[in-house]
Amino acid sequence: MNRSSLRAIRLVTRRELVALATSRAYLISMVVAAALIIGVFVVTSAFPAQPLRVGLVGAQPEGALEALEAAAGEGGVETEALSHEAVGGDADELLSLLTEANLDAVIVDGEQILVASQDTGLVRRIQTAWGQARVFSELTAAGVSQSVLDEAFSPLAVQVLEPDSDDRETSQGAGFVTVVVVFLSIQFTSAYIMMGILQEKGSKIVELLLSTVSARDLLVGKVLGIGLLGLVQVGVLIASFLVGALISGVDLPTLEPGAVLLALAFVLVGMVFYSGLFAAGASLAPGIEDAQATMAPINIVVVLSYFGSFGVSAAPDHWATQALAYFPSVTPFAFPALVTSGQASVVEAVIALFTTLVSAAGVFTVAARIYVRSVVHTDRRLGWREAWSLEPATTSD
Amino acid sequence: MHADARSHVCCQGGLKPPGLRHTGDVLVIQELSKRYGNNQANDRVSLRVPRRRIVGFVGPNGAGKSTAMRAIMGLVRPDSGSIEWDGQPLHKVGVTHIGYMPEQRGLYPKMKILDQVRYFGDLKGGVAPAEIRSRATSLLTELGLGERLDDPVEKLSHGNQQRVQLAVALVNNPELLVLDEPFGGLDPVAASRLEAILRDHVEQGAGVLFSSHQLELVERICDDVVIIADGRIRASGEVRQVRADFGRYRVRVRVDEPQVPLVECLTAFAAEEAGAHQVVVYADSDQDIERVLAQARKAGPITEFHYELPTLAELFGDLTAHEEQS
Numbered sequence: 001m002n003r004s005s006l007r008a009i010r011l012v013t014r015r016e017l018v019a020l021a022t023s024r025a026y027l028i029s030m031v032v033a034a035a036l037i038i039g040v041f042v043v044t045s046a047f048p049a050q051p052l053r054v055g056l057v058g059a060q061p062e063g064a065l066e067a068l069e070a071a072a073g074e075g076g077v078e079t080e081a082l083s084h085e086a087v088g089g090d091a092d093e094l095l096s097l098l099t100e101a102n103l104d105a106v107i108v109d110g111e112q113i114l115v116a117s118q119d120t121g122l123v124r125r126i127q128t129a130w131g132q133a134r135v136f137s138e139l140t141a142a143g144v145s146q147s148v149l150d151e152a153f154s155p156l157a158v159q160v161l162e163p164d165s166d167d168r169e170t171s172q173g174a175g176f177v178t179v180v181v182v183f184l185s186i187q188f189t190s191a192y193i194m195m196g197i198l199q200e201k202g203s204k205i206v207e208l209l210l211s212t213v214s215a216r217d218l219l220v221g222k223v224l225g226i227g228l229l230g231l232v233q234v235g236v237l238i239a240s241f242l243v244g245a246l247i248s249g250v251d252l253p254t255l256e257p258g259a260v261l262l263a264l265a266f267v268l269v270g271m272v273f274y275s276g277l278f279a280a281g282a283s284l285a286p287g288i289e290d291a292q293a294t295m296a297p298i299n300i301v302v303v304l305s306y307f308g309s310f311g312v313s314a315a316p317d318h319w320a321t322q323a324l325a326y327f328p329s330v331t332p333f334a335f336p337a338l339v340t341s342g343q344a345s346v347v348e349a350v351i352a353l354f355t356t357l358v359s360a361a362g363v364f365t366v367a368a369r370i371y372v373r374s375v376v377h378t379d380r381r382l383g384w385r386e387a388w389s390l391e392p393a394t395t396s397d
Numbered sequence: 398m399h400a401d402a403r404s405h406v407c408c409q410g411g412l413k414p415p416g417l418r419h420t421g422d423v424l425v426i427q428e429l430s431k432r433y434g435n436n437q438a439n440d441r442v443s444l445r446v447p448r449r450r451i452v453g454f455v456g457p458n459g460a461g462k463s464t465a466m467r468a469i470m471g472l473v474r475p476d477s478g479s480i481e482w483d484g485q486p487l488h489k490v491g492v493t494h495i496g497y498m499p500e501q502r503g504l505y506p507k508m509k510i511l512d513q514v515r516y517f518g519d520l521k522g523g524v525a526p527a528e529i530r531s532r533a534t535s536l537l538t539e540l541g542l543g544e545r546l547d548d549p550v551e552k553l554s555h556g557n558q559q560r561v562q563l564a565v566a567l568v569n570n571p572e573l574l575v576l577d578e579p580f581g582g583l584d585p586v587a588a589s590r591l592e593a594i595l596r597d598h599v600e601q602g603a604g605v606l607f608s609s610h611q612l613e614l615v616e617r618i619c620d621d622v623v624i625i626a627d628g629r630i631r632a633s634g635e636v637r638q639v640r641a642d643f644g645r646y647r648v649r650v651r652v653d654e655p656q657v658p659l660v661e662c663l664t665a666f667a668a669e670e671a672g673a674h675q676v677v678v679y680a681d682s683d684q685d686i687e688r689v690l691a692q693a694r695k696a697g698p699i700t701e702f703h704y705e706l707p708t709l710a711e712l713f714g715d716l717t718a719h720e721e722q723s
Contacts, residue, residue, distance in 0.1 A: 004522060011520050019508065204503030208565065211470040211497045212520040376472060378501065391474045 008213040012221025013228075020192060020229050030233055033184065034240040041244030049075035052122070055082045055097075055106035055114075064110065064133035071125045082106065087114065110134075174255070175313045175341035178263060181237045182336050183306050186270045189230030190278035190302075193222055197282040197371075198291055201378050215372035215392065223275045230271055234264070255340055262349050263336035269353065270332020273360035274302065276367030283375040283387070290381045301329050309333035316343040326352055328359035421448040423573050423604040424469065424487075429478030431464055438464040440628040441478070446573060446604040451595060453615035453636075454608040455709075456625035457717055462608040463500045465625075466575050469606075470497050493523040496566035500577040500608075502559065506551035510542060510561050513550060518568035529568060536564040540590065556587055563591060567598065574598065576607035580614060592618050612710040622709065624716055631716045636709065643716065644707035645679040646686060650693045651701035659696040663689065680704065 020026050052072045056079050069077050080101060087094060087108055098106065098116050105122060106114040113126055132153070139149055200206045209218060245252050277298045284294040305327070312321045312334040325334045325344075335352045338344035344352075373390035374382045382390075424446040431439040439461045446452050454462050467473040469480055470492055480487040482494070504513055511533055518529035537546060540560040542553075550558055559582060566574060574595070580588050595605055595618070609615050615622060616636055623633040632643045648666075652659050652674050659676050660668045666678035666689055680686045686704055693699055707715070 007522065008520055011516065015516055019505070023507070200503075203506060204499075204501035205505060206503070207467075207472060207499040207501050208497070208503060208517065208562070209520075210472055211492060211499065212517060 005214070005217050008217040009221040009224065012213065012218055013225040016196065016222050016225025017228060020226060026192070026229070029188070030236050033233075034236055037237065037240040038244040038247065041241075041248040041250065045248030045250070049073070051075040051078045053078045053080065053101075053103045054126075055080045055101060055103045057082045057084055057087050057106060058109035060107065060110045061130060061133035061137050063136050064130045067129035067132045068126060071129055084108075174252075175337035175343065176310075177241055178337040178340045179306075179309050179313060179333055181234060181241070182263075182267050182270065182333055183309075184237060185230050185234045185267060186274050186332060187302070188233055189226055189271050190274040192226045192229075193275050194278040194282040194291065194295065196222055196226065197279055197375065198285060198288050201283070201285070201375065202287040204378060206375055206378065210376055215375055216368055218375075219279055219368055219371050223272065223279070227268070227271045227275065231264075231267070234267060258346070259339045259342070262339045262346070262353065265353055266332050266336045266339070266349075266356070269356045269360050273328065273332060273356065273363050276360070276364035277301070280367035280370035280374075280384075280387075283371045284382045284384065286378050286380055294381060305329040306333055309337065313337045313341070313343075326355060328356055328363070331356040422446065423448050423483060424606070425479075425481045425484075426465065426469070427479050427481070429465060429468060429480065430476045431461075431468065431473060432476055437628045439468070439475070439478075442625065442628070442630055444606075444623045444630065444633060446606045447621070448572070448602055448604050449599055450620040451599055451605040451607070451618055452621040452623060453619035454606055454623050454625065455610070455612060455615055455713060456608075460625045461628040462625055463577055464628075466497075466577050466606070466608065467499075469575055470495065470499075493521055493569070494572040496569060496571035496574045496576075498562050498566045498574075498576040498579050502562055504550045504558060504561060504565075507549050509547050510537060510550055510553070510564075511546040513561060514564045514568050517565045521569045524569050532570065533564065533568050536567055537561070539594065540564055541587075556583055559583060560587065560591075563594070567594070572603050574603060574605045574607070576605070578609060579607050580609055580611055588614070612708070612713055616709040624713060626717050632712070637706070640706040640709065640712055644712045645681055646704045646706060648678050648680050648686060648689050648704040649675065649701065650678070650689065650699060651675040652693065652697045653700040655697040657696050659693065662692045662696045665692070674700075 052068070052075060054068070054077060065077065065079065080103065082097075082101075086097060087106060089097075094106075094114055095116060097103070098114070104115070104119075105126060107126065107130070108114065110130060113123060115123060136149060136153065139152075140146075200209065213221075242252070244250075278295070281295045281298045282291060285291040308324050308327070308330045312325045312330065315321045316325075316338055324330055325338065331352050335344060335349060335356075339349050370384065370387045372392045374387040377390070422445045426445070427443050429439050429442040430437070442461065442465050444452070444454075444465075454466075456462050464473055468475050469487070471488065482490045508516070514533040514537060515526075515529055518524065518533060519526055524532070534543075534546065537543060537560075540563065542557060542560055542564075545553065545557075550561060553561065559579075563576075563579060566576065579591060583591060592614075595607075599605055619636055621634060622636045622639055624631045624639070632639045634642065649671065650659065650663070655674060659674060660670055663676055663678050666680065666685075668676040668678045671677045678689055680689055690699075690702060693702070
């Protein structure tokens with residue numbers, strides 16, 4: 001790359017930076033995304049956990065309600081006494097009773113549970129509490145002393161081996177958030193690159209541009225400029241999550257600086273990977289109207305990879321998801337989450353980063369070839385194969 | 398003899414010898430060919446653009462003008478032929494010294510016009526950024542856009558956007574301007590301003606190659622003309638010389654008091670009556686004109702004798718009509 005190429009890339013990068021950073025669409029989309037994220041946290045914290053509402057008919061074993069209370073968690077348990085007549089109707093009437101009285105379940109004579117649907121978690125909790133109360137009652141009747149019973153029913157002692165580590169739930173939450181942030185950033189960056197190319201083709205400015213700068217330099221400058229703003233967007237999204245968590249009092253996982261840097265490296269590589277694909281797809285269309293068709297295969301790859309990365313986050317230990325995580329289009333979405341949630345070792349992350357870097361370089365090279373051959377054709381839509389075999393847009397490419 | 402006719406003879410006699418005409422060619426295209434599928438867009442096209450001269454590039458739609466211009470700018474890879482800049486292959490020298498206005502107009506709609514001209518000037522390079530800024534401001538002012546430097550392009554009319562594009566082409570003070578239909582869509586005031594700017598640029602030593610369908614304008618402002626049809630050059634050279642080389646003199650003779658009908662005296666020249674006592678004949682050479690004059694005198698005292706070369710528009714019509722027939 002010679003000096004004039006570097007100068008051209010610098011100028012294109014600066015123009016893209018200024019044009020996008022001052023565009024209303026970019027600023028509004030960032031403000032809206034940040035507001036939505038913070039809003040979700042605020043709204044969630046504004047609604048406390050709902051209590052478990054249970055209707056009781058007849059006698060219940062002693063201690064059953066206390067046991068259910070202990071298992072119910074933050075919201076606690078609310079009870080409502082009901083008569084036998086109230087539960088004497090058919091299934092439809094019982095369903096109306098549950099709905100009207102806003103009850104999650106009705107327990108009849110300590111022997112039967114009425115629920116609207118097969119909520120296994122709720123049923124299991126009630127059955128465990130009632131079963132425990134029955135055993136406790138039988139043992140008391142059999143003459144077992146209170147101290148023996150207390151010892152027998154005392155909860156198991158817990159020893160936390162890594163007191164500073166976040167629990168699994170928080171880690172998975174961090175992983176989920178990371179997938180969303182990475183997806184949004186890569187999607188925004190790629191979409192802006194696509195829009196920029198379509199605008200240049202649609203407004204016919206591309207011919208004037210290509211008479212002053214090579215198509216390759218134009219593409220590199222564009223990806224650099226918009227990619228930098230994509231990183232700014234990552235920062236804003238992360239900051240929004242932090243602010244939201246701070247306001248709502250949600251526990252935040254402790255992240256290692258190394259993990260954050262690795263995650264950012266994946267985001268960067270992902271941007272290169274997907275920017276190349278979007279640029280190539282956009283360059284095949286003569287304008288925005290035809291872009292939907294040329295972008296369709298790329299959008300399918302993005303969506304499948306995005307959902308695939310959720311599968312990886314949900315079951316990181318399964319061999320299939322582990323293999324999926326190394327698939328080049330999935331890695332940029334999946335690995336930042338695995339790294340920040342502590343589910344991937346540094347060695348695994350470095351291997352994944354390296355393989356994705358190689359694939360991104362390959363994809364970008366192929367995409368650049370498509371771009372420099374098709375970007376100057378503004379009269380009709382091109383196919384991938386046709387674009388591959390065309391002549392470069394400029395003799396300097 | 399009519400005064401106009403004398404002046405033509407005088408000018409023709411004053412032509413530079415052909416050998417000297419190409420001295421100082423800034424751009425030389427030789428045998429350039431380009432085919433798109435079944436369409437031979439350029440077929441062994443050769444043309445020259447000398448310094449300090451304006452060359453008009455004319456031809457019907459689809460004749461191959463834009464393909465040749467795009468090949469100069471490196472936007473089309475020719476199948477064969479060469480493009481040289483000052484004797485060196487152009488692709489080695491680069492197009493830094495060429496200002497270009499493409500057929501397909503386009504600018505960044507939301508970018509301020511001064512920023513836009515500066516951006517393209519900086520991208521092209523070869524001139525210091527401070528000078529680009531100063532040239533951009535003065536060019537836009539000269540083009541009548543001095544009050545609108547901070548306006549985004551999308552707020553300008555079509556004609557004013559075209560002025561911005563012209564400023565983009567000129568901002569690096571190029572040694573050669575390649576302009577595809579620069580006068581298209583301009584109002585007379587803007588066209589006159591553009592003409593003045595081109596002349597000024599040429600006086601400073603640059604060469605200009607521009608395409609146009611406005612043949613009267615080409616005839617008026619161009620030093621040289623290249624006529625292309627169906628991808629092949631049909632005629633090229635100095636405007637008057639091309640008119641002389643490729644066209645026939647139209648001679649109008651009037652004899653108010655003929656002793657014999659004038660048309661009968663000129664039957665050898667396929668004379669056509671053009672009103673009472675007046676005929677029009679076509680002559681291929683000065684000798685033919687002399688013969689027409691001698692024959693016409695046999696009809697009686699000549700009241701009016703006028704001859705002229707065909708206009709560029711007439712010549713263009715003839716050349717392209719022949720092409721269509723063949």
